[in-house]
Every structure is written in structure tokens, then in C-alpha cells.
Amino acid sequence: MKWAIVLCAVVALSECIIQVPLIKGKSARESLEEQGLWNEYRGKFPFNPTRFDDQSLYVSSEQMTNDADLAYFGVISIGTPPQSFTVIFDTGSSNLWIPSVYCSSAACANHKRFNPSLSSTFKNAGKSLSIQYGTGSMTGFEGFDTVVVGGIPVKNQIFGLSQSEAPFMAHMKADGILGLAYPRLAASQATPVFDNMMTQHLVNQDMFSVYLTRNSAVGSMVTFGGVDTNHYSGQIAWIPLSSQMYWQITVDSVTVNGQIVACNGGCQAIVDTGTSNIVGPQADISSMARAVGAHSANGDNVVNCNNINNMPSMVFHIHGQAFTLPASTYVRQVCVCLCVCVCVCLW
CATH class of the missing domain: 2.40.70.10 (Acid Proteases)
Known part of the structure; x- marks a missing residue:
């Protein structure tokens, strides 16, 4: 289920408020259910919730819950000239990653793939990346490039380029994931996108808020740099x-x-x-x-x-x-x- 939530790390004032419209699409589970494949899929890839006390979270890999019910995603672009991708804005993880042209998994074949050779600002970070999911994993390597979120360029942003992806990603509408949790959770010690937004003074306040509509209604939004007062009434509970x-x-x-x-x-x-x-x-x-x-x-x-x-x-x-x-x-x-x-x- 979903709430309209506000997540904040209040530090200082800066430049502007960035809003990214979110699309409420079909989740991977909904697509599998419509095809009568959900029970078969769940049997092959059993649900394995996150263990919050797992010490491996602090090092090179990141465990996440089965995300077959993900459904909200927005558009970002990466590179020069920009290549566009749909991503899930996920407060349960910290890395940004997208499919790459070097990925041959079924999940990459039906999603947009980033081609670093077409970006004049791309730099290879020379580091591998592995993110563990409850139903599989994403593996690849890391690079740096300009990431545009809500029309605002975040320069020199580290992100993952997948070379293999878990089977369930083939049933998801979004191409990749943009993590919004703390740097401590990030695989390979990657700096999250929002932390770079704050460091580069791209937001009015060091906070972001998320508004999620129900039943495929339009209007879902993630707001960087503040809170949209049109999406709540009364007082915010901190x-x-x-x-x-x-x-x-x-x-x-x-x-x-x-x-x-x-x-x-x-x-x-x-x-x-x-x-x-x-x-x-x-x-x-x-x-x-x-x-x-x-x-x-x-x-x-x-x-x-x-x-x-x-x-x-x-x-x-x-x-x-x-x-x-x-x-x-x-x-x-x-x-x-x-x-x-x-x-x-x-x-």
C-alpha cells in the first residue's frame, strides 16, 4: 500500500524546488497476474524480505525486498546529449542504476539501454556493481555522467550500468531505480543523487517529499527542495x-x-x-x-x-x-x- 509521505533531512537553504511527475503504471505483479503467471513466478522466485540487521548492507552489496509490486515511476535523462529513462524513485535503496547496451538479459531487451559511447560527458568509474534482490540480482559497472532530474542537471553523478538483471525486471515498466535512502546504504559507496543535489546547491531546502495517488489516478509527484502544499491539509507530522x-x-x-x-x-x-x-x-x-x-x-x-x-x-x-x-x-x-x-x- 502507499501513503503520501514527507521525508526530510533539513540542513540549509539554496536555489530551487524540483518536481518530477510520477506515472502510476501496472506493476510487475499485476502484469503477471493478468497472464496467469503470478503463482508460477512466485514459486520459482520466492519472496525474501530485507533483513535490516544484515551487516553485508554496509559493504559492497545491497539487499532489497522483492519489488514485484512497484508501480510508480518518473522520467530522468543521463548523458550529453541526454538519453531518457523511466526510474522508480525508491526510498528503500540508495543507488541509481539503469540498463546498459552491454546487458543481454531479457529484462534489458525490453527496456531502454544507456549507451555510454554516445555521451560526451560519460566517464567510466572502473568499479563493478552488484545489488542483491529478494528474487535475484543486478550486476554491472559504475560510471559518472550528468543526470537531469526535473529539468535540473546533477553533474558528475555516479550511477550503475547493468550487464545482467533478474528475470522479474522484464515484467516491470520502469527501466531502472533511483535510490533516495542514505549514502550508508549505497552499494560500492556511491553518492546518491539527492546528496549530490544538496552538495551542488540545486535545491531550495535539503528535503524531498513524495505524493502518490491511488487507483491509477494522475498527479503523483516527487518534489525535491520542499513540500507541495496542494497535496496535504492540516499540519505535517514530523x-x-x-x-x-x-x-x-x-x-x-x-x-x-x-x-x-x-x-x-x-x-x-x-x-x-x-x-x-x-x-x-x-x-x-x-x-x-x-x-x-x-x-x-x-x-x-x-x-x-x-x-x-x-x-x-x-x-x-x-x-x-x-x-x-x-x-x-x-x-x-x-x-x-x-x-x-x-x-x-x-x-
């Missing part, structure tokens, strides 16, 4: 980070009908624009599902679509404040085809 690697916070508890169903005594969580799921320990997820009347079916938590209006809200208690999610925000209605097409609701 939540302190518990760690500066992911956008990591402390959740006090999760309740349904006033009863604690998860995070009893507090737990750690990350705010991740790169996934549409609530991910957590199996015991907590099962408890949350039971509390809202969901049952397990073929690896998913399923509810009766006719009951959505009568299902209870789920409340996340964070930093002394309550954030209420009605059932309409945590249930996804999807049509799947087996012998016939039917609609079910997934929690």
Missing part, C-alpha cells in the same frame, strides 16, 4: 529517524479496534516508496490479517470484496501520534485468470 540508513522510524504499536495486533512494545520500520506491501515478521502480519477478517489463500491474505466497507481500520501509532488506515487503503482488489477470470481482494 517523525524522528531511529537510524540514518533507510528512512527508519520506531512504530509504537499497531492496533485494530483498540487492541494491539503488531509491534507490541515497539518495533522498527522503514518508509519505502519502492513497495506496495506492508512487510513484517510472519507472526505480526498474521495477527494483523486475522484482526481484519482476512484468511490465508495461496500465499496471500484474502478478504471478501463485499465486506470492505464493514472492515475495521488499522491504526499505526508512531511517535505518540495515531495514523488511521481504513480498509479501502490496505485492501487491493485484483482480477486473476485461471479457467475463468474472477475478482478477489487481497489484504
Whole structure:
């Protein structure tokens, strides 16, 4: 599921506000479901959530969650003259990478590929890159070039050029990923795009905000250098980070009908624009599902679509404040085809 969120690292004032429209497209999972291939795919590439205590995150590779539900992406360009690519603006990772002409994987064959020989400003960094996913990996090498985000050139930006990609990337609309987490999470110690924006004084304030619409509606936006007041009402709730690697916070508890169903005594969580799921320990997820009347079916938590209006809200208690999610925000209605097409609701 998605929230309209604000993520901030407030430091200083500078030049301008940059806005990049985001497209709500079909996710890899939705495409596979329409073809009746999702269960087969999930069996071959089982889900493996991020382990936040994995010490390997601090060195040469970066673990990420299965991103089969990614759906929001925007356009950037790289090189001189510019070559355009669609990327997911992902707060759950820190590297920028795109397919390259040196990649022969199926995922590269149906996406745009960067050709460094066509850019007069490209420089090879002379370093390899490997990013581990829950369902595979991306491998390649790193280079430097000008990256244009929202019309603003970020000079000498390091990025990855893939030479091989995991099979599931072939089903995604976006070409690559632009990570917005902290440098500490970046593979090969690469400097993230937003950190270079701040260093090069390209933004009005050292903050960015993300607004995500629902149900394929237009208007999704990532704003660098401020917050678009058209996308919220009331006061912004500022939540302190518990760690500066992911956008990591402390959740006090999760309740349904006033009863604690998860995070009893507090737990750690990350705010991740790169996934549409609530991910957590199996015991907590099962408890949350039971509390809202969901049952397990073929690896998913399923509810009766006719009951959505009568299902209870789920409340996340964070930093002394309550954030209420009605059932309409945590249930996804999807049509799947087996012998016939039917609609079910997934929690």
C-alpha cells in the first residue's frame, strides 16, 4: 500500500524546488497476474524480505525486498546529449542504476539501454556493481555522467550500468531505480543523487517529499527542495529517524479496534516508496490479517470484496501520534485468470 509521505533531512537553504511527475503504471505483479503467471513466478522466485540487521548492507552489496509490486515511476535523462529513462524513485535503496547496451538479459531487451559511447560527458568509474534482490540480482559497472532530474542537471553523478538483471525486471515498466535512502546504504559507496543535489546547491531546502495517488489516478509527484502544499491539509507530522540508513522510524504499536495486533512494545520500520506491501515478521502480519477478517489463500491474505466497507481500520501509532488506515487503503482488489477470470481482494 502507499501513503503520501514527507521525508526530510533539513540542513540549509539554496536555489530551487524540483518536481518530477510520477506515472502510476501496472506493476510487475499485476502484469503477471493478468497472464496467469503470478503463482508460477512466485514459486520459482520466492519472496525474501530485507533483513535490516544484515551487516553485508554496509559493504559492497545491497539487499532489497522483492519489488514485484512497484508501480510508480518518473522520467530522468543521463548523458550529453541526454538519453531518457523511466526510474522508480525508491526510498528503500540508495543507488541509481539503469540498463546498459552491454546487458543481454531479457529484462534489458525490453527496456531502454544507456549507451555510454554516445555521451560526451560519460566517464567510466572502473568499479563493478552488484545489488542483491529478494528474487535475484543486478550486476554491472559504475560510471559518472550528468543526470537531469526535473529539468535540473546533477553533474558528475555516479550511477550503475547493468550487464545482467533478474528475470522479474522484464515484467516491470520502469527501466531502472533511483535510490533516495542514505549514502550508508549505497552499494560500492556511491553518492546518491539527492546528496549530490544538496552538495551542488540545486535545491531550495535539503528535503524531498513524495505524493502518490491511488487507483491509477494522475498527479503523483516527487518534489525535491520542499513540500507541495496542494497535496496535504492540516499540519505535517514530523517523525524522528531511529537510524540514518533507510528512512527508519520506531512504530509504537499497531492496533485494530483498540487492541494491539503488531509491534507490541515497539518495533522498527522503514518508509519505502519502492513497495506496495506492508512487510513484517510472519507472526505480526498474521495477527494483523486475522484482526481484519482476512484468511490465508495461496500465499496471500484474502478478504471478501463485499465486506470492505464493514472492515475495521488499522491504526499505526508512531511517535505518540495515531495514523488511521481504513480498509479501502490496505485492501487491493485484483482480477486473476485461471479457467475463468474472477475478482478477489487481497489484504
